Amino acid sequence: MDLNIFIENFAALFEETDAQLFNAQTRFKEIDEWSSLILLSVIAMIKVEYDVKIKGDEITSSQTVEDLYNIVKSRVQ
Numbered sequence: 001m002d003l004n005i006f007i008e009n010f011a012a013l014f015e016e017t018d019a020q021l022f023n024a025q026t027r028f029k030e031i032d033e034w035s036s037l038i039l040l041s042v043i044a045m046i047k048v049e050y051d052v053k054i055k056g057d058e059i060t061s062s063q064t065v066e067d068l069y070n071i072v073k074s075r076v077q
């Protein structure tokens with residue numbers, strides 16, 4: 001599992017935010033476009049791309065994109 005690809009997949013969920021603004025340390029909940037709809041999209045993307053179930057509260061408790069990546073990476077088989 002590659003962090004850069006995860007960041008690309010994550011950034012693709014945001015329509016109005018420039019993908020170049022995303023990196024491992026991006027605090028995604030501070031992005032103006034962040035919403036409950038994008039949260040659901042993140043859950044779906046992680047399920048489809050990585051076959052990992054992640055809960056909304058795990059996303060809520062994460063601060064950075066890398067935090068999410070580490071949760072997913074720990075569950076990838």
